[in-house]
Amino acid sequence: xxxxxxxxxxxxxxxxxxxxxxxxxxxxxxxxxxxxxxxxxxxxxxxxxxxxxxxxxxxxxxxxxxxxxxxxxxxxxxxxxxxxxxxxxxxxxxxxxxxxxxxxxxxxxxxxxxxxxxxxxxxxxxxxxxxxxxxxxxxxxxxxxxxxxxxxxxxxxxxxxxxxxxxxxxxxxxxxxxxxxxxxxxxxxxxxxxxxxxxxxxxxxxxxxxxxxxxxxxxxxxxxxxxxxxxxxx
Amino acid sequence: xxxxxxxxxxxxxxxxxxxxxxxxxxxxxxxxxxxxxxxxxxxxxxxxxxxxxxxxxxxxxxxxxxxxxxxxxxxxxxxxxxxxxxxxxxxxxxxxxxxxxxxxxxxxxxxxxxxxxxxxxxxxxxxxxxxxxxxxxxxxxxxxxxxxxxxxxxxxxxxxxxxxxxxxxxxxxxxxxxxxxxxxxxxxxxxxxxxxxxxxxxxxxxxxxxxxxxxxxxxxxxxxxxxxxxxxxx
DNA sequence: CCAAAAGTGTTAGTATTACACCCATGT
DNA sequence: ACATGGGTGTAATACTAACACTTTTGG
Numbered sequence: 420x421x422x423x424x425x426x427x428x429x430x431x432x433x434x435x436x437x438x439x440x441x442x443x444x445x446x447x448x449x450x451x452x453x454x455x456x457x458x459x460x461x462x463x464x465x466x467x468x469x470x471x472x473x474x475x476x477x478x479x480x481x482x483x484x485x486x487x488x489x490x491x492x493x494x495x496x497x498x499x500x501x502x503x504x505x506x507x508x509x510x511x512x513x514x515x516x517x518x519x520x521x522x523x524x525x526x527x528x529x530x531x532x533x534x535x536x537x538x539x540x541x542x543x544x545x546x547x548x549x550x551x552x553x554x555x556x557x558x559x560x561x562x563x564x565x566x567x568x569x570x571x572x573x574x575x576x577x578x579x580x581x582x583x584x585x586x587x588x589x590x591x592x593x594x595x596x597x598x599x600x601x602x603x604x605x606x607x608x609x610x611x612x613x614x615x616x617x618x619x620x621x622x623x624x625x626x627x628x629x630x631x632x633x634x635x636x637x638x639x640x641x642x643x644x645x646x647x648x649x650x651x652x653x
Numbered sequence: 654x655x656x657x658x659x660x661x662x663x664x665x666x667x668x669x670x671x672x673x674x675x676x677x678x679x680x681x682x683x684x685x686x687x688x689x690x691x692x693x694x695x696x697x698x699x700x701x702x703x704x705x706x707x708x709x710x711x712x713x714x715x716x717x718x719x720x721x722x723x724x725x726x727x728x729x730x731x732x733x734x735x736x737x738x739x740x741x742x743x744x745x746x747x748x749x750x751x752x753x754x755x756x757x758x759x760x761x762x763x764x765x766x767x768x769x770x771x772x773x774x775x776x777x778x779x780x781x782x783x784x785x786x787x788x789x790x791x792x793x794x795x796x797x798x799x800x801x802x803x804x805x806x807x808x809x810x811x812x813x814x815x816x817x818x819x820x821x822x823x824x825x826x827x828x829x830x831x832x833x834x835x836x837x838x839x840x841x842x843x844x845x846x847x848x849x850x851x852x853x854x855x856x857x858x859x860x861x862x863x864x865x866x867x868x869x870x871x872x873x874x875x876x877x878x879x880x881x882x883x884x885x886x887x
Numbered sequence: 888c889c890a891a892a893a894g895t896g897t898t899a900g901t902a903t904t905a906c907a908c909c910c911a912t913g914t
Numbered sequence: 915a916c917a918t919g920g921g922t923g924t925a926a927t928a929c930t931a932a933c934a935c936t937t938t939t940g941g
Contacts, residue, residue: 427706431747500731513704513749515747600893604895626892627890627892627940628890628891629937632894817921833906839902890941893939896935897935901929902929905926906923908923909921914916
């Protein structure tokens with residue numbers, strides 16, 4: 420073992436900030452677990468845990484997330500690495516934080532391993548969090564807002580087919596402010612022309628009023644456009 | 654030690670991508686060290702090394718940077734954490750990458766510890782790099798370009814006092830394209846009005862032509878504006 | 888025919904771009 | 915006087931925001 424070093428090491432964990440977007444209630448939430456072990460037993464925290472030697476960072480966060488909450492999320496992005504010396508009372512623990520977003524009504528929560536419970540909490544009214552997890556959530560919120568205007572975040576939250584008004588509602592909730600219908604469509608139009616948003620020809624009937632045209636998201640077309648430097652602006 | 658875990662751990666390093674902006678040559682460079690130890694002995698790599706138990710991530714990267722190159726950089730930002738399982742032949746090593754930018758003519762290179770040499774290399778023509786450091790550099794370049802338009806990156810590269818034409822030249826090099834003088838000043842004007850760029854009343858005489866007004870950067874004023882959500886657009 | 892919800896158009900204000908012009912200095 | 919580099923102004927164009935209007939459905 421010519422390359423081995425021998426001095427006290429820092430430990431490495433991953434944590435996940437999983438936002439939940441409740442389309443009906445129009446609220447943004449955060450997935451938390453109630454800790455079943457010390458330290459911070461009984462407090463709410465982000466799902467996460469120690470990395471194994473043979474797994475990638477993202478694999479680790481997905482495993483921990485699934486173990487502690489039962490949730491699997493389609494899209495996860497690395498957020499930031501938090502490594503303040505005193506952030507964990509167990510000793511020197513550095514954590515790589517990831518964030519993602521899901522529809523709470525499309526996942527089944529199931530607490531397990533060292534989590535006593537798992538639940539979505541309103542992002543505007545979070546309970547006190549363990550470790551420096553409040554900082555991590557704040558950082559994730561900032562990233563979410565920034566990402567929204569360039570990446571098709573809203574589309575990852577909708578069903579296979581959706582209407583433009585539904586898409587608009589998603590953005591209104593995520594940005595925390597109502598949008599102008601006409602202007603929203605103007606921004607979206609280039610995406611339709613580029614084939615990123617594809618009209619299916621089908622319609623969906625609302626409780627009252629004119630039926631809405633259904634669209635689907637052509638992810639491959641988006642990948643191509645993104646490679647060319649195009650953005651998904653709203 | 655109730656909270657101690659005992660399984661094979663991942664090791665943690667930090668690496669620094671320090672860009673050098675040569676104002677005279679108009680080139681962007683990257684600070685590299687020639688490795689003096691295995692693995693990759695003799696290859697060029699980013700300065701960096703293992704974290705100690707009692708130091709923050711940023712403290713670590715600054716220490717390693719100073720030890721291996723003699724360079725101290727005013728501003729460093731976390732870039733991304735690279736953790737692919739096989740990225741290091743020594744075993745499981747995860748690295749937290751930082752990036753920063755300096756003027757090569759304002760630092761004194763001095764290779765030491767496990768680096769055989771330290772030098773700036775042209776960003777467009779880097780030698781083959783150790784580990785996954787080529788990926789890290791590519792990622793840093795992307796971040797630099799993205800950051801430019803919102804943060805006063807250009808100002809961190811100038812002397813205490815500077816002219817607006819000098820500032821414009823910095824941006825032209827960083828963005829890789831010439832700028833329109835008039836339009837650049839129009840973008841800058843709000844920063845002058847907000848007190849972020851302060852005219853000193855002094856002038857600097859060029860080799861020929863009209864003397865240029867000197868400005869200084871009021872970092873505190875910028876912090877205030879930034880907190881209010883303002884950007885430093887160019 | 889009316890209410891509700893989807894979808895379109897029009898206009899005023901603002902920001903961006905390209906380019907021409909003026910100013911201060913050394914030779 | 916003129917070359918050199920610093921500094922300002924303007925007109926055309928593109929983008930944005932606000933709001934009014936039209937279309938399609940169910941009762």
